Amino acid sequence: MRKNEFLTPKAIANRIKAKGLQKMRWCCQMCQKQCRDENGFKCHCMSESHQRQMQVFGQNPTRIISGYSEEFESMFLEHMKRSHCFSRHRRLQRAGKLKVEETPKGWFITYIDNDLETLFKERMKNKRLKAGMVEEEKMEREIQKQIERAEQMVGSDKGGEEEGLAKS
Ligand SMILES: [Zn+2]
Structure with a gap:
């Protein structure tokens, strides 16, 4: 009975709240600020600090976006290293869905459309x-x-x- 309660949507939502994580939907990536709901997000978008961040972004969008890409790449690789160690993807490779190569520059994963x-x-x-x-x-x-x-x-x-x- 306890186990079932642990997995109810409400219990999951409570645990998420307890950890201080909110829905990504109302998250402003530029300011790295999470808002509780749509209204909060709207208020944030009109705030002076957000406008300032957007000006910074407007001055150099390419650099900032490539920064996000780098951040994503390093996070993705870290995640792969820690939790998968390519085991699952090696299985996919055998199934011909992914090509995994180890090169001097690092690991390369290619999705194969079969x-x-x-x-x-x-x-x-x-x-x-x-x-x-x-x-x-x-x-x-x-x-x-x-x-x-x-x-x-x-x-x-x-x-x-x-x-x-x-x-x-
Ligand atoms: Zn913002």
Whole structure:
């Protein structure tokens, strides 16, 4: 009975509250501030400190976002190291869903899309692309020939005209 109570949504919510964690939904990443609800979040967005943070962000968004990416990457790798040790993902690798490589630069995980339909579509797309390119090249050559022919005709016409002018 106690075990069931432990797993009820209310009990889980209470434990989350006790730990001081709130829904990420009302979290301002720029200020690293968590708000309790929508209203609190709105108030925070209008606050002076938040506006100042947004100005800082506006001045250099790329650097700040790449900082988040780095933070995510290091957290992800730390998590992998601690709780998975790649055991689960090695199993996925055997299933052909992930490619895991150890390189001098570190671990690399690649997701492999093995869906047959995707592979088929990809192959068809490549085929069509190639066919299109050949067709385009043909047309280009044809147009080039026509341009050359036209230039020759114009050139000889001009020559004739000049000759005519010189005579009169
Ligand atoms: Zn903020």
